[in-house]
Amino acid sequence: MDSRLVFAVLLCVLVAFSGCSGSTHRKGYTRVTSASRVQKKAQIGYTFSGDASYYGKGFDGKKTASGEIFDRNAMTCAHRSLPFGTKLKVVRVKTGASVVVRVNDRGPYAKRRVLDLSEAAGKVLGLDKAGHAQVTATVIE
16 A cells, blocks of 8 residues: 555544544533532531532523522522532521522532522522621531
8 A cells, every 4th residue: 555545544543533632621610420429428417617609690590510400599509529419508607597408510619619509598698798608518418
C-alpha cells in the first residue's frame, strides 16, 4: 500500500477521535454521575454546620440535579453529597429559626457553603435579608 494512503488514513482516524478527548461541560458546572452520589442513605441524626445561602428566581422552573423542576416556593435545598430525598432540619445559629427541607439538587458551588436553600426556605431563616448565615443541619428522615 502507498505510504501516502496509509498516512491519510491515520490522519483521518486521529482527527475523528480527537473530538472525544476534551471535556464538553460548562466551566464551573459539575456533572452529576452515579459516582457523585456518595451515599445510598443518610444516617438519621447526622449533623453538620456551616454557611448556608439561598437561590430562587434565576433557577425557578429549571431542572435540578435530581431531575425534578426547581420551585423556589418549595422547601428544598442543594447539598453536595446527601442522597436526593433526604430531609433536614436546618437551624439558623444566630436566631434559632428553623425549617425542614428536602434535598433535591447538588451544590452549593460557592466555597465554604454547606447548603443552598430554596428561596422560601431561606426566607423562613431570614436569609432574604442577610444573604447567607451560619446554620446547623440535622438529618431527620
